[in-house]
Structures are given as structure tokens and as C-alpha cells.
Amino acid sequence: MSFLELQNLEKSFGDTRVVKDFNLNVAKGEFISLLGPSGCGKTTVLRMVAGFEAPTSGRISVDGKDITRLRANQRNVGMVFQSYALFPNLTVAQNVGFGLKVAGVPKSERNPRIADMLALIGLPDLGDRYPWQLSGGQQQRVALARALAPKPQMLLLDEPLSALDAKVRVSLRNQIREIQQQLGITTIFVTHDQEEAMAISDRIVVMHQGVADQIAAPQDIYNRPSTEFVAGFVGTLNRLTADVLDPETGHIRIGGSEITLGQPLPAGRVTLSARPEAFRLAATGIAAQVTKVEFLGALISVAAQIDDTPVSFVLFNGGDDPVPEPGSRIHLQIAPSRLLIKQAA
Amino acid sequence: MSFLLSTLRRRLSLKRLQRRGGPRPKSGNGFRRFWSWTALIVGGLYFFLPLIGTLEFSLRMRRGEYSLDAYRSVLEDPRFQQTLGYSVIMALATIVVGILIVVPTAYWVRLRLPRWRPVIEFITLLPLVIPAIVVVFGYIRLFNTSSFLPMTGTTMGTNILLMFGYVMLALPYTYRAVDTGLSTIDVRSLTEAAQSLGASWVTIIGRLILPNVFGAVMSGAFLSFAIVIGEFTMASLLNRPAFGPYMQILGANRAYEPAALAVIAFAITWACMGLLSLVTRITRVGRAGK
Numbered sequence: 001m002s003f004l005e006l007q008n009l010e011k012s013f014g015d016t017r018v019v020k021d022f023n024l025n026v027a028k029g030e031f032i033s034l035l036g037p038s039g040c041g042k043t044t045v046l047r048m049v050a051g052f053e054a055p056t057s058g059r060i061s062v063d064g065k066d067i068t069r070l071r072a073n074q075r076n077v078g079m080v081f082q083s084y085a086l087f088p089n090l091t092v093a094q095n096v097g098f099g100l101k102v103a104g105v106p107k108s109e110r111n112p113r114i115a116d117m118l119a120l121i122g123l124p125d126l127g128d129r130y131p132w133q134l135s136g137g138q139q140q141r142v143a144l145a146r147a148l149a150p151k152p153q154m155l156l157l158d159e160p161l162s163a164l165d166a167k168v169r170v171s172l173r174n175q176i177r178e179i180q181q182q183l184g185i186t187t188i189f190v191t192h193d194q195e196e197a198m199a200i201s202d203r204i205v206v207m208h209q210g211v212a213d214q215i216a217a218p219q220d221i222y223n224r225p226s227t228e229f230v231a232g233f234v235g236t237l238n239r240l241t242a243d244v245l246d247p248e249t250g251h252i253r254i255g256g257s258e259i260t261l262g263q264p265l266p267a268g269r270v271t272l273s274a275r276p277e278a279f280r281l282a283a284t285g286i287a288a289q290v291t292k293v294e295f296l297g298a299l300i301s302v303a304a305q306i307d308d309t310p311v312s313f314v315l316f317n318g319g320d321d322p323v324p325e326p327g328s329r330i331h332l333q334i335a336p337s338r339l340l341i342k343q344a345a
Numbered sequence: 346m347s348f349l350l351s352t353l354r355r356r357l358s359l360k361r362l363q364r365r366g367g368p369r370p371k372s373g374n375g376f377r378r379f380w381s382w383t384a385l386i387v388g389g390l391y392f393f394l395p396l397i398g399t400l401e402f403s404l405r406m407r408r409g410e411y412s413l414d415a416y417r418s419v420l421e422d423p424r425f426q427q428t429l430g431y432s433v434i435m436a437l438a439t440i441v442v443g444i445l446i447v448v449p450t451a452y453w454v455r456l457r458l459p460r461w462r463p464v465i466e467f468i469t470l471l472p473l474v475i476p477a478i479v480v481v482f483g484y485i486r487l488f489n490t491s492s493f494l495p496m497t498g499t500t501m502g503t504n505i506l507l508m509f510g511y512v513m514l515a516l517p518y519t520y521r522a523v524d525t526g527l528s529t530i531d532v533r534s535l536t537e538a539a540q541s542l543g544a545s546w547v548t549i550i551g552r553l554i555l556p557n558v559f560g561a562v563m564s565g566a567f568l569s570f571a572i573v574i575g576e577f578t579m580a581s582l583l584n585r586p587a588f589g590p591y592m593q594i595l596g597a598n599r600a601y602e603p604a605a606l607a608v609i610a611f612a613i614t615w616a617c618m619g620l621l622s623l624v625t626r627i628t629r630v631g632r633a634g635k
């Protein structure tokens with residue numbers, strides 16, 4: 001049985017349905033990300049779980065108990081906000097100990113717990129500071145410690161890294177994941193950054209206009225997107241239109257070139273969708289002209305045009321192929337197993 | 346409107362240029378400085394001449410020399426001590442009740458009723474446009490001995506009525522101060538963070554909201570204090586022994602003492618203002634001392 005269950009969750013503000021028939025089962029200790037563009041309803045789902053919004057209909061249960069109507073301060077859920085939301089009048093230690101104090105934990109038990117939490121987030125000496133004396137990354141770590149100190153049943157994070165700069169963002173997301181695994185705490189993490197979601201989640205819920213389009217492990221989301229939206233939102237997707245010349249062998253024409261995919265295809269026109277890593281350079285194949293080469297370190301990102309259709313793909317730095325120059329003519333092969341094929345309208 | 350704004354913006358950027366060390370129009374600057382000094386001096390005379398006159402007069406009770414006789418006479422008057430004591434207690438009660446009403450209201454409006462903020466703000470401004478005398482007559486009609494709530498029937502009831510009148514008089518200042526204080530914190534996130542940690546409303550308002558708007562609450566409190574100490578109309582019409590009516594009675598019957606009293610009242614008000622700016626400065630240093 002799953003630990004957290006969201007059943008047919010709906011939320012409307014006035015006439016606008018913001019969350020539609022949302023279903024999600026989260027196992028104990030699982031790390032789930034809600035991923036989607038701004039305004040798709042991620043925060044609203046999280047706030048319903050936290051108890052800050054009442055669902056219009058549907059059911060939320062934790063460990064088999066219905067908590068749909070339970071007030072936020074009775075839910076024992078840890079929450080981390082994008083704006084940190086540390087209490088400015090309290091020191092770091094008082095912030096971390098706030099939940100324990102509210103729960104009536106005596107000082108003799110509170111202090112060691114606060115020290116443990118500060119050690120966990122790697123800020124053991126900053127207990128006496130005030131929030132405004134800390135950097136953004138430190139403040140967010142304190143907010144994490146504050147949320148975890150009362151041993152909540154669940155940890156909810158709403159875009160906790162969005163206000164931080166890129167370097168801190170990466171190191172803090174890894175730290176969040178490490179702490180989550182160490183404590184084995186069930187976690188829901190809201191983000192609009194697909195790389196972030198990919199890097200640290202057990203499973204990802206891709207949301208689109210209030211609906212969960214796909215709920216799956218990161219690799220499955222990336223390799224087997226279940227809707228057009230998921231395919232386009234997660235990772236880069238190249239779309240090519242092709243005429244099928246021989247449906248049985250999969251012989252097709254793209255632009256001025258003809259290739260054989262070696263698998264049966266529907267007759268007529270098809271759309272091929274391919275990730276950047278599905279392409280490789282070859283002596284023959286689809287003719288293209290390089291427009292831009294971007295050196296990224298381990299990878300080299302190449303933009304090219306097949307007739308008038310732009311494509312982008314990646315090469316390994318130090319691979320056998322020479323790096324093409326902008327303006328040069330190249331030939332591309334596509335790995336058929338990495339293709340999504342659809343009949344064109 | 347937009348024209349004004351753009352003009353303003355152009356002037357500002359011009360100023361910025363000048364500050365960067367561009368050529369300064371020397372003569373124009375001197376001209377402007379002359380007028381601002383003139384304005385300051387005229388304003389200063391307007392404020393201080395009557396005060397100095399009063400002070401000088403209050404020292405002339407003894408013929409032919411300056412003395413503090415008038416002050417001694419005032420301070421030794423038992424009615425001075427009684428009325429001042431009464432007004433100080435009323436002021437403290439006004440402050441406490443005012444905080445208990447204003448802080449939760451302003452907080453709730455910001456948290457849950459943001460659309461009602463202009464309406465609430467307008468209501469809090471009403472005491473500035475409705476004369477106190479109108480309010481008192483309203484009170485007396487509503488709460489007289491033959492009404493559903495005969496508050497004017499007992500001394501305590503009248504005191505409480507007067508205190509609520511004071512709370513209302515101070516509302517434009519206290520509400521504004523507290524609301525401005527609340528605007529400096531993220532009310533919603535802090536509330537939700539506290540709720541998710543298990544805090545009740547009382548805990549949230551008492552331990553988080555109030556301490557974070559402490560400076561604002563204190564400035565509201567000192568303004569309330571100054572208003573209550575000097576208030577005449579309400580106390581007089583409700584026939585309570587407050588400091589305001591005492592000043593009036595003394596003024597009608599004596600020559601030098603009222604001047605001394607005026608100076609004392611001024612000193613009290615100024616002390617309030619001094620404390621106000623001191624407290625505001627201290628809390629600000631504590632918070633944003635970065």
C-alpha cells in the first residue's frame with residue numbers, strides 16, 4: 001500500500017479548474033518531483049497536500065488515514081518555500097527549534113536535536129546568527145533543517161532552488177537528495193526545471209494544464225514520453241517530416257535524402273521525433289548543413305539544417321569523428337530505436 | 346500624469362549626472378540654497394517663537410526676576426498629579442487595546458482579505474474627518490443610562506467608553522503604522538511556514554507577527570500616547586478627570602501656570618517622539634543592520 005495517496009483531486013478557483021482529476025500514489029521514502037511549466041498547477045497540488053488549500057473534490061490520505069479536511073498545523077508535514085520564509089526575529093537555532101517548541105518538546109531535548117539538524121545541513125556553527133546574516137543557500141538549508149526538525153511524515157518543497165544561483169543550485173539539490181535518502185523521508189519536490197527533476201527524483205510527475213500527463217522514472221519520461229507535451233517539455237526534441245516510400249522496409253525520404261530505417265512504417269507522411277543523442281555523423285545518410293557548433297566540455301552541441309528544418313544533436317568530445325565546422329555539409333544517421341514515429345496529419 | 350512622471354525622471358537623471366561630477370550650474374545652486382535656508386528659518390520662527398514666548402512667560406511669575414514658581418505651583422497641585430495619572434493610565438489601556446484590535450485586523454486583511462484593504466484603510470481614516478464632538482454625542486445617545494448598553498451609567502463604564510473613543514481617535518495612525526510594518530515581511534509565507542510547523546493562530550500572531558512589526562507597533566503606541574494626553578473634547582463631554590480638561594480649567598483661571606503646563610505638556614509629547622524615533626532606529630538596526 002502506498003504511503004501518500006491523492007485520489008481524483010480537483011481544485012477550482014472561481015470558474016477556473018486549476019487541477020483536474022489528479023491521481024498519485026507515493027511509496028514511503030520515495031522522492032517525487034512535480035515538473036511542469038509555470039502556472040500548470042504544481043504549487044496548488046503541493047498546497048493541497050500541505051493543507052493550505054482545500055480540494056474542491058477528491059481525497060488525500062496518508063498511511064491509510066484520510067487527511068483531506070485536516071488543518072495544516074495538524075498534518076505534521078515539513079514545508080520548504082522558494083522564498084526561504086525564515087522567521088526574521090529568530091536566530092538560526094530558534095528557527096530550527098520552532099516546530100519542537102510549538103510541540104512542547106522541553107529545552108533539554110530540543111537543543112541536541114537542533115545541533116543534530118545544523119550538523120546535518122553542514123552549518124554547525126551558525127546557530128546564533130540571524131537569517132539576514134546568511135547567504136541564500138545557507139538560508140534555504142536552515143529552512144530545510146527547520147522543516148525536518150520535528151520529524152515530519154513528509155517533506156514538501158516548492159521550487160526551493162529557484163532563487164539561488166546556478167552553482168549553489170546544483171550542490172544544494174544534491175544535498176537535499178542525500179539528506180532525503182539518509183532520513184528515508186517521503187518527499188514531493190516542485191520544480192519547473194527538467195534537469196533538476198531528472199537529477200534527483202525517483203519518479204517524476206509531468207504536469208500540463210492541471211493534468212498529470214505522465215508519472216514515471218526519469219529515464220522513462222525521457223526515453224518513452226507518453227504524450228507530445230511530455231516529449232517536448234522534457235529534453236530537446238527534433239521533429240522531422242518524412243515521406244514513406246516503402247512502408248515494409250521503412251524506406252523514407254527526408255528533405256533531399258533517402259534512408260532506410262529497417263522497420264515497418266505507416267504509408268504516407270510521418271513525423272519523426274528524435275532526441276539530440278539519436279543522431280550520429282556518418283559518410284552517408286541525411287544531408288544537412290551545419291549552422292552552429294557549441295563546445296560544452298564533454299559534449300559538443302551542433303545545430304544544423306536539413307533543408308529548412310532545424311535539428312540539433314550532440315557529439316562526444318574526443319570521439320572518433322572530427323568536429324564539423326559551421327557551414328560545412330554533413331550526413332546524419334538516426335538510431336531507429338530512439339525514434340518516435342507518428343503518422344502526419 | 347505620464348508627462349509629469351517623465352519630467353521627474355529626466356530631472357532625476359540630470360541630478361545623477363551632476364553628482365557624477367558633471368559641470369554644476371553654480372549660480373542656480375546658490376540661489377536654490379538661499380531659498381531653502383529662508384524657508385527653514387521662517388518655518389523655525391513660526392514653530393519656536395510662540396514656544397519661546399510661552400516658556401519666557403511661564404518663568405515670570407515672580408516680579409522682576411525669572412523663577413520656576415509657576416512650575417512648582419503646577420507640580421504641587423494635586424489635581425495635576427491626579428489628571429496626569431488618569432490620562433497616563435488611559436493612554437496605556439488605549440495602547441494595549443489598540444494593539445489587540447489593530448494587529449490581528451491588519452494581519453488578517455493582508456493574509457486573507459487583500460481586496461478589502463482599501464476599504465479598511467478608508468474606514469481607519471474616518472476619525473480624521475468626523476469631529477470628535479460628533480462621535481461623543483453619538484456615544485452618549487447610544488450608550489446612555491436608558492439604552493441597551495448603559496455604559497455611561499457607571500464610572501468604569503464611562504472610562505471604558507472613553508478608552509474606546511481614544512482607540513478610535515488613534516486608529517488612523519496605529520493602523521497605518523502596523524500595516525506598513527507588515528508590508529516589510531512576507532506575511533503569507535511566514536504564516537504558512539509556521540502552520541506547517543504546527544503553530545496555532547495565537548502562536549503565529551504572538552511569537553512571529555507581533556515581534557516582526559514591533560517597531561511599527563511602538564510608533565503607533567507613542568502616537569496614541571501623545572493623542573490621549575492632550576485630548577480635550579471627549580474627556581470633557583464625558584466628564585472624566587483627564588489631563589486635557591484640567592489644562593483648560595487652569596487656563597481659564599490662572600495666568601502663569603497655564604504657560605508652565607503647556608511647556609510640560611510639550612515636553613511630554615517631545616519625549617514620546619524621541620522615544621519613538623529611538624525605538625524605530627534600534628529595531629531597524631537589529632533587522633537590516635547589514
Ligand SMILES: Nc1ncnc2c1ncn2[C@@H]1O[C@H](COP(=O)(O)OP(=O)(O)O)[C@@H](O)[C@H]1O
Nearest residue numbers: 013014018036037038039040041042043044045
Ligand atoms: N488563490 C488563487 N486564486 C486564483 N487563482 C489561483 C490561485 N492560486 C493559483 N491560481 C491559479 O492557478 C494556476 C496554477 O497555479 P500554480 O499552482 O501556482 O502553478 P505553478 O506552481 O505550476 O506555477 C495559475 O493559473 C494561477 O493563476
Ligand SMILES: [Mg+2]
Nearest residue numbers: 039042043159
Ligand atoms: Mg509554483
